[in-house]
Amino acid sequence: MPSLLSLLCILLSLFSFDTSALAASQANMSEIDRQALLCFKSGISFDPFGILHSWSNGSLNFCSWKGVTCGKKIPPRVVSLDLTSARLGGRLSGCVGNLTFLSLMNLADNYLPGTIPGELGKLPNLHTLNLAGSNLEGNIPESLGTSNSLSYVNLANNSLTGGIPVSLANSVSLSTLILSRNNLSGEIPSVLFDNSSKLTVVDLQKNSFTGPIPHFHTVTTLKFLCLTENFLSRSIPPSLGNVSSLSSIFLGQNRLSGLIPETLSHITKLLELDLSFNSLSGSVPSSIYNMTSLRYFSVGSNTLVGQIPSHIGYSLSNLQLLILGSNRLKGLIPASLANMLNL
Ligand SMILES: *[C@@H]1O[C@H](CO)[C@@H](O)[C@H](O)[C@H]1NC(C)=O
Numbered sequence: 001m002p003s004l005l006s007l008l009c010i011l012l013s014l015f016s017f018d019t020s021a022l023a024a025s026q027a028n029m030s031e032i033d034r035q036a037l038l039c040f041k042s043g044i045s046f047d048p049f050g051i052l053h054s055w056s057n058g059s060l061n062f063c064s065w066k067g068v069t070c071g072k073k074i075p076p077r078v079v080s081l082d083l084t085s086a087r088l089g090g091r092l093s094g095c096v097g098n099l100t101f102l103s104l105m106n107l108a109d110n111y112l113p114g115t116i117p118g119e120l121g122k123l124p125n126l127h128t129l130n131l132a133g134s135n136l137e138g139n140i141p142e143s144l145g146t147s148n149s150l151s152y153v154n155l156a157n158n159s160l161t162g163g164i165p166v167s168l169a170n171s172v173s174l175s176t177l178i179l180s181r182n183n184l185s186g187e188i189p190s191v192l193f194d195n196s197s198k199l200t201v202v203d204l205q206k207n208s209f210t211g212p213i214p215h216f217h218t219v220t221t222l223k224f225l226c227l228t229e230n231f232l233s234r235s236i237p238p239s240l241g242n243v244s245s246l247s248s249i250f251l252g253q254n255r256l257s258g259l260i261p262e263t264l265s266h267i268t269k270l271l272e273l274d275l276s277f278n279s280l281s282g283s284v285p286s287s288i289y290n291m292t293s294l295r296y297f298s299v300g301s302n303t304l305v306g307q308i309p310s311h312i313g314y315s316l317s318n319l320q321l322l323i324l325g326s327n328r329l330k331g332l333i334p335a336s337l338a339n340m341l342n343l
Pocket residue numbers: 024025028031
């Protein structure tokens with residue numbers, strides 16, 4: 001059976017060819033990650049704790065470099081880069097865009113003045129991006145919104161300017177968006193609260209956003225909404241009351257006007273409601289004084305009128321903080337307040 005034998009030979013040679021080719025390509029794929037890490041390091045000029053000391057060109061085992069975690073698959077690829085609070089100083093290089101398998105990048109609390117490289121948005125597996133408190137400047141790259149994997153974005157406590165890219169606001173994978181304490185401006189994209197089936201946390205406090213709060217359309221998972229200390233104007237959209245998943249709403253220190261929507265009282269699990277320091281008018285809808293879930297309720301420093309209902313101490317019996325000051329409320333302070341044992 002010579003034909004069988006030759007077939008076996010062909011199979012064997014195919015097999016051995018395949019394994020050596022595979023080994024070569026594996027080595028190459030890992031080498032791309034190693035080079036990308038070395039390239040990232042070359043952007044860092046200040047490393048007081050010697051965190052990147054293990055990252056040397058002579059060391060092939062980059063999976064054991066400090067802050068680097070590789071996946072379990074072969075060839076080894078970098079899945080996580082965590083150098084939070086390493087006090088690194090320098091520039092965040094676009095080379096990290098070559099870490100194709102990267103899922104988590106946490107460079108929070110470093111000193112990396114410069115812009116966020118657009119290459120980050122092209123990482124097909126990036127899930128968590130935390131660059132908070134790292135002195136970053138410039139705009140949020142448009143490319144971040146093109147990622148289908150990005151779920152957690154925390155860019156708080158930087159000096160970012162410009163607006164929220166519409167593509168990012170429209171992202172279907174986004175669950176947490178924390179952009180607090182920057183100098184971002186412009187309107188909040190109207191699509192941010194449209195068809196958002198994963199959005200859970202939105203924190204945009206202490207920026208320079210203007211214009212209205214967008215409408216809420218099919219938002220089913222949002223728990224925490226903080227838009228405090230911006231320049232948002234016009235009235236609070238009644239559709240906010242349709243977001244029944246909410247537990248915290250912070251809209252204080254803006255330029256909101258008009259009436260407090262009665263629909264807010266439909267949010268049965270709401271714990272915190274802060275509408276203070278705005279120009280809200282009319283009276284507080286009586287149904288809001290019946291939201292038994294509330295722990296924190298502040299409408300201080302507006303132009304609200306009307307009376308405080310006498311039953312408030314029973315209907316809001318779980319309140320820990322109640323701020324109604326600096327308005328135009330009239331009438332008596334209800335004796336039932338004595339029933340609020342946690343106030
Ligand atoms: C991959 O490895 C092969 C064989 O070692 C080499 O010829 C080739 O240049 C490498 N390619 C890259 C992109 O490193």
